[in-house]
Amino acid sequence: MLAEIKGLNEECGVIGIWGHSDAAQITYYGLHSLQHRGQEGAGMVLTDGEKLIGVKGEGLVTEVFSQEKMKDVHGIGSIGHVRYATAGGGGIENVQPLLFHFQNESMGLAHNGNLVNATQLKAQLEAQGSIFQTTSDTEVVAHLIRRSGPMSLKDRVKNALSLVKGAYAFLVMGEKEMIVARDPHGLRPLSLAKLGDGYVVASETCAIDIVGATFIRDIEPGEMLIISDEGVKAERFASSHTHAMCAMEYVYFSRPDSDIDGINVHTARKNMGKKLAMEALIDADVVTGVPDSSISAAIGYAEAAGIPYEMGLVKNRYVGRTFIQPSQSLREQGVKMKLSPVRGVVEGKRVIMVDDSIVRGTTSKRIVRLLKEAGATEVHVVISSPPIKNPCFYGIDTSTREELIASDKSVDEIRELIEADSLTFLSETGMVEAISSSLDGEMKGCCLACFNGKYPTEIYEELELNSSKTIC
Structure with a gap:
């Protein structure tokens, strides 16, 4: 996203x-x-x-x-x-x-x-x-x-x-x-x-x-x-x-044309979308992805599900840098500045919206509303990674645990908050299989700590208390 x-x-x-x-x-x-x-x-x-x-x-x-x-x-x-x-x-x-x-x-x-x-x-x-x-x-x-x-x-x-x-x-x-x-x-x-x-x-x-x-x-x-x-x-x-290797490199951070530890990022994301379709096949009219990092997964979902992929959301490439500052007041207008729904694609349609992750849930809610305001009759949100329940201490700016919506809410509670007709996350097993199937040979292993809390190194108490302040 x-x-x-x-x-x-x-x-x-x-x-x-x-x-x-x-x-x-x-x-x-x-x-x-x-x-x-x-x-x-x-x-x-x-x-x-x-x-x-x-x-x-x-x-x-x-x-x-x-x-x-x-x-x-x-x-x-x-x-x-x-x-x-x-x-x-x-x-x-x-x-x-x-x-x-x-x-x-x-x-x-x-x-x-x-x-x-x-x-x-x-x-x-x-x-x-x-x-x-x-x-x-x-x-x-x-x-x-x-x-x-x-x-x-x-x-x-x-x-x-x-x-x-x-x-x-x-x-x-x-x-x-x-x-x-x-x-x-x-x-x-x-x-x-x-x-x-x-x-x-x-x-x-x-x-x-x-x-x-x-x-x-x-x-x-x-x-x-x-x-x-x-x-x-x-x-x-x-x-x-x-x-x-940080699993989020494959899910979100790296460019799709990069190869990380021998695995092409676009291919891994496309396979995540295919796994999602296998785990959650939804009856709908059109599949769309949230630009840019979710497009590969959306294409994979559409191929596996046999549902047309369409460009239901368009990203504005010319928003000024002042918007990058992560303040709440700018977030309020952020989605409308960055994304526009394509009414001709989603109006009167049951839409599957593919995204890579949900952190706070506020952005997902606004995108669901954008699609429904553009005439979508249903919006089904599918996420190409498991719920993010734990902060990262290895160089990714995730929020504190209290701000991570999945840390204390069920999938159905999150679905209700983002106003989606349904919500599905890719399983941890499905994500790992999607990444590993993108490699000719055996995958070396991934860090899944933000999903399952199993950190590969010792974590110090003050990091737990100040988990929004990691600095590289």
Whole structure:
């Protein structure tokens, strides 16, 4: 559905370039393709082999990296970041990559994910004299790297990562090398590609495709890559645990043209729609999907059910950025600004409305009303994921448990609140089967914590108490 309306947001995306004469331009195009992962800020840190420079700002990629700002920015290596600011986490100081200058070196750091023990580590570091300039958990890692003693950058990064817990895809830029690491559970996606004589790493393969690179492989959980003019060296900094890629990457966050851990996102979503039709075959006249992330599932449902798929809702592509701010007053007008029903498609029809998830329920209610106001005689809502009952602590801005409508309400109670004629969620088993059937071979595993509360890492008490304040 619409991230800025729903209150369900992926916090960031990262891309790294090494060994390209125009790393800044390549990073720009890569970040533009990752814009869906964060719209609040963007930045890049580049090296020319001798020194690091940084450019960042609040806003969209096209706004931050103006022609004037980029005309004198050059480098052979770069790390870039797009960010969604969660509660309490806005401001230019939190826009990444973070750039640090020391007496004998500089370091850039970008991070997709969230560290569940950042509060404890920050308290320990402050007690030892560290001074923090941001509220980002990424800065905690920077302090850990710097305090690791007189070792190589690679060994200091490895030492720092041994102390952190949670979800992360880290990119560290030094003057002469780029270091890349993925958490031991593989909660956040990260891939490696070849671009001429250089290399690209990115959160999604859509960024790899857009810059003309050739995909090599996914970076393994617990793996670190050291990329320099000497090529790519791979090391393990941690033993891999149970693989737990975030299931919401397939359901909602990633672009449909991306492959995540070898699984095409569009195919996975289409299979979710087919599974929905098998679990809940509804007698109706037309199937429609809520743009954009639900279209694939809607097509799959229509194919399996033998009911025509139609474009019953149209998305307005030209709503200004002020709407992205997640305030309640803007949410009230948000759906009408973003979506319009196609009366000629839905009038007098029994409509199956396919969506990817329900968080608060307020948006679903407004869309159901839009369709009925346009003349739909019935609106049956089918959701291509299970009910979201638990907050995420790994880098997705879900609400507190109290604000998640499915945490304390039955399916029928939710149906009544959103004013639908029927409501069906895809089963957990059906979702996993849909994702795994999109892969030639055995699926490595998914994190389903927001659905079933089974977190792959230890969760600290203060995260439970402040579950709307995860910051990447």
